[in-house]
Amino acid sequence: MTSIPPVINLTGKFALITGASSGIGRVTALLFRELGASVVVVARNEARLNDLVTELNKISKEGTVHAVPADVTKESDVTNLFKVVREKFGEKLDILFPNVLAYNVSKAGVDHLTRCVALELAAKGVRVNCVNPGVTVTELHKRSGMDKDRYAAFLEHSKTTHALGRPGEAVEVARAIAFLASDAASFITGATLPVDGGRHAMCPR
Incomplete structure (x- = not known):
């Protein structure tokens, strides 16, 4: 075999x-x-x-x-x-x-930068891709000033803003990054990959 x-x-x-x-x-x-x-x-x-x-x-x-x-x-x-x-x-x-991390309008800038740099470097065999996470459980929000109760409420609300009904885990984003960095993604460049539990497909809530 x-x-x-x-x-x-x-x-x-x-x-x-x-x-x-x-x-x-x-x-x-x-x-x-x-x-x-x-x-x-x-x-x-x-x-x-x-x-x-x-x-x-x-x-x-x-x-x-x-x-x-x-x-x-x-x-x-x-x-x-x-x-x-x-x-x-x-x-x-x-x-x-x-x-x-980039927020708000700068996220769109990162997406377009990804495409532009991918085109610039493609002839050299360099691939450039981007992951777009949804709400992901890390310590980021707490470090930015959100207290425990507000953070818990934020995560609870996030269940309604993601199609899969929950926020993501950091390892789920890391797996997508590892895939794009590996030879398994050898024909992928200039891509922006949503790792957001379907949030990008939903109406704002």
């Missing part, structure tokens, strides 16, 4: 993940590691970043894990980040996941 390799396999891939200390970025880093990737994780919170590195190293001894504390809104930090990436990975960077 012919064996069928795993559809999503990131063995031998090198990935750079920003916003990796919490939420979707953190879960994506853990999943990428489980799928065999070497990763550079980036975030402002150095303590959380170090905790993440400990977890990543427990998953596998294959490949490498590096942490770079940085604020990607600061040019000097970004310059240093890419210096570290070149030192660790050389010129080989297979996956870039810039987990910087």
Whole structure:
């Protein structure tokens, strides 16, 4: 019987993940590691970043894990980040996941930027895609000032704004990201993939 390799396999891939200390970025880093990737994780919170590195190293001894504390809104930090990436990975960077959230009208900007950059880089064999999550259970809303009761009410209301009747989990978004980053999506570029439980298909509520 012919064996069928795993559809999503990131063995031998090198990935750079920003916003990796919490939420979707953190879960994506853990999943990428489980799928065999070497990763550079980036975030402002150095303590959380170090905790993440400990977890990543427990998953596998294959490949490498590096942490770079940085604020990607600061040019000097970004310059240093890419210096570290070149030192660790050389010129080989297979996956870039810039987990910087954009809201409101800027989301449309990210969608169109995805298409434009995909067209610019297609001739070089570089694929560019975007995931559009719905409401996802992370600590983001609490850190932005929402108290426990308001957050619980928000999640309850989210059941009515998503066709599947619930908010998403970070790992569900991470799986979509892993698929797009893998060779299983080798003929996909310029795409914006809703991972939102059908919210994009519903009328506003």
